[in-house]
Amino acid sequence: MSTENVSKINHLMQSQPHGIVFLSSWLSKKGYSLDLQKRYKKSQWLEPIGTGAMKRRGDKVQIEGAIFALQQQLNMSVHIGGKSALAMLGKLHYLEFNKKEVILFGQAHEKLPKWFLDYHWEQKVKYHPSNFLPQHLNIIAFEVRNFSINISGPIRALMECLYLAPKEQSLVECYDFMEGLNNLSPATVQAILEQCNSIKVKRLFLFMAEKARHSWFKYIKYDNIDLGKGKRSVVPNGVYLPQYEITVPRELVNHKSGI
Template sequence: MSTHNESKINQLLQLQPPGVVLLASWLTEKGYSLDLQKRYRKSKWLESIGSGAMKRTGEKVDVTGALFALQSQKGMSIHIGAKSALAYLGKVQYLELNSKKVFLFGDKNEKLPAWFNQYQWGVEINYYSTSFLPPGRGLTTIDQAAFQLKISSAARAMMECLYLVPEEQPLLECYELMESLNNLPPAKVQTLLEACTSVKVKRLFLYLAEKANHAWFNHLKHDQIDLGSGKRSLVKNGTYVAKYQITVPQELENYGH
């Protein structure tokens, strides 16, 4: 390989932190043609992990390195959410968390690329594309070894858990998660609740927050949150909570009494 190309690959390797996926489309935008990328792979600088995606040869990449590429190189809103985000934020101390399962959320128009779905990350990926919350709203940044990653804040992650109720997330476990969220900023919670389009999520969030007796709950402007009309039943033969017009498991309603 020519000295010029070696200099160019060194510049490239400084552009992105170690441990992240390098997308062919992003490299092309940065002036690294597909032909040059092919030569880098042939020279063992880079190795393919699927169509349109590479990593530095000899490096290990995990789901966070892949998400970093989607966020920083493609500008996508796909992020770690729900219970997985709460685990990253240290909010799941006493709950059994299956670290082999990762919950990801993205906008309704965003799909995980084929290379992402086909690569063996060593964890089960559960991806939900939905716009019940605006993309990018209510995210926070966490530090990885060599880069920063956007994930759901505690308030958004809680709402994502409730979005998965009852099919993929037990409501009683959501209450146990809510109990640990005693210091949420009311203004940020308010903004998310006002932007949320899921009546189920909003009613459950307020019900669980009130049941957990969180001080921040009292600072919310309830009249500015649209809770829709009509009853919502989450379980058969449950207990009806008139204030929020929801039917919840009797076990939950009696919890802590």
Template sequence: MSLEKEQKINHLLNSQPPGVVYLSSWLTKNGFSTQLLNRYKKSSWIYSIGPGAWMRMGDKPNYQGALYALQEQANLSVHPGGKTALSLLGKTHYLELSTKQVTLFGGSEEKLPAWFSKYSWEVKINYFSSSFLPPNIGLQTLEQGAFSLLVSNSARALMECLYLSPKKQELVECYEIMEGLNNLRPKQVQGLLEACTSVKVKRLFLYMAEKVGHDWFKYMSLENIYLGKGKRSLLKDGVYISKYQITVPKALENYE
């Protein structure tokens, strides 16, 4: 291999943190042809983990390094959300990561690349694509070793849990999470609720916040949050909450 090509690959490998996946689309934009990448592969500089994805030789792929590539190289809004985000933030004792489950959210038009979906990660990936919340609010930067990821903040993460309820997420568990969120910022929560397009999520969030009695709830401007019209029944046998026009499980309404 020529000195020029060796210097180029060294520059490439040093341009991203250790453990990060290199996307072919990003590499092409940065002047690395498929032919050149195959040469680097033969020279054992890099190896493929699937069509369109490469790793630095010696690095072991994990879902965090793959997510970093999707966020930073592909400019996707895919991020850890729901209970996974809460676990990463240390906000809940429901450590979903310890059960080998990871919840990711992305926009309604965003799909996980085939290499990501087909790769055998050490955790099970549960991916949900939805635009019930805009992709540019309610996220925060979290350090993950040598690099940082955008993850849902506490308020957005709970809303994502509520979005999955009641079929994929128990409402009583959501309420227990809400109990621990006593230091949310009202302005931040207000912005998320005003931007949220899911009537179910908004009604449940406000119902739970009021039921818990957090101080920040007093500063919410409910008149600015559109809650839709008509009743919403989340299950057949439950308790009807007239203020928010929702039917919730008896175990939730009786929870103390």
């Protein structure tokens, strides 16, 4: 291999963090031709992990390193969200990051690449594409070892939990999550509620915030939030809450605390 090509691969290795995925399409845009990429693989600088995806030789790539590539190299909005994000943020002392499952959210038009779906990650991946919240709203940078990825902030993460409820997320557990969010900024909560387009999520969020008696709740301006019209039933044979025109599980109404 020529000195120039060795210099180029050295620059790549030094400029990018360990533990990430390198995408062939991104490398091509950076001036690393497909032919050059083949040489790097033949010289064992890079190892393929799937079609169009590689890693450093000897690197152990975890799912965060793949998400880094989706976000930084493909400019996708796919991020860790819901209960997984709340666990990473350490918002609830009894909730640990689930090593067997990770919850991902992204915009409705985004599909996970084949290499991502085919790779054997340590965790089972549950991906939920949806436009119920704007792409960049309450997304924060989170440090993972020697690089950072975007994950849901606490308000968005809870709303993602509510979005999945009750089929894929317990509403009682959602309330326990809400109890842990006692230091939120009313202005931030207000802005996110106003931009959320899921009526179910907004009604449940407000009900739980009121039930938890958070100090920030009294500053929320209902008139600026579109809560829709008409009754909504989250579960059959539950308790109807006239203020929010929604039917919820009886155990949620009677639930006091999960902490």
